[in-house]
Amino acid sequence: MEGRESLTDLERGDEDCVLRFADGAAFTVSYLAIRCRCQCAKCKPRQENEQRLLEFEEEVARLRVEKPKAEPVGHYGIIFDWRTGCSSGIHSFSHLRRVAEELGISL
Numbered sequence: 455m456e457g458r459e460s461l462t463d464l465e466r467g468d469e470d471c472v473l474r475f476a477d478g479a480a481f482t483v484s485y486l487a488i489r490c491r492c493q494c495a496k497c498k499p500r501q502e503n504e505q506r507l508l509e510f511e512e513e514v515a516r517l518r519v520e521k522p523k524a525e526p527v528g529h530y531g532i533i534f535d536w537r538t539g540c541s542s543g544i545h546s547f548s549h550l551r552r553v554a555e556e557l558g559i560s561l
């Protein structure tokens with residue numbers, strides 16, 4: 455599974471983070487964007503259609519911006535731990551890459 459989508463570095467800022475991948479691509483991605491695409495059992499159902507996703511995004515956007523804890527999971531993902539309600543979602547590298555390409559700013 456090691457490939458271009460492997461995350462090689464994560465720099466955590468206060469409101470966003472910089473994700474660097476094995477192929478040299480780098481993106482600034484806000485924590486809100488990452489959280490709006492969380493795949494945990496609690497967050498994922500809220501993205502199942504456009505209407506629910508919109509409501510979910512509005513709800514997340516109203517939360518205080520929070521710098522999550524980040525724990526590596528094996529060599530394939532990261533768990534972000536937000537005190538305001540989401541802590542068990544594993545964000546795989548390939549998922550983070552899709553989020554970065556969709557919602558991040560390419561550096």
Ligand SMILES: [Zn+2]
Pocket residue numbers: 492493494495496497498540541542543
């Ligand atoms: Zn979640």
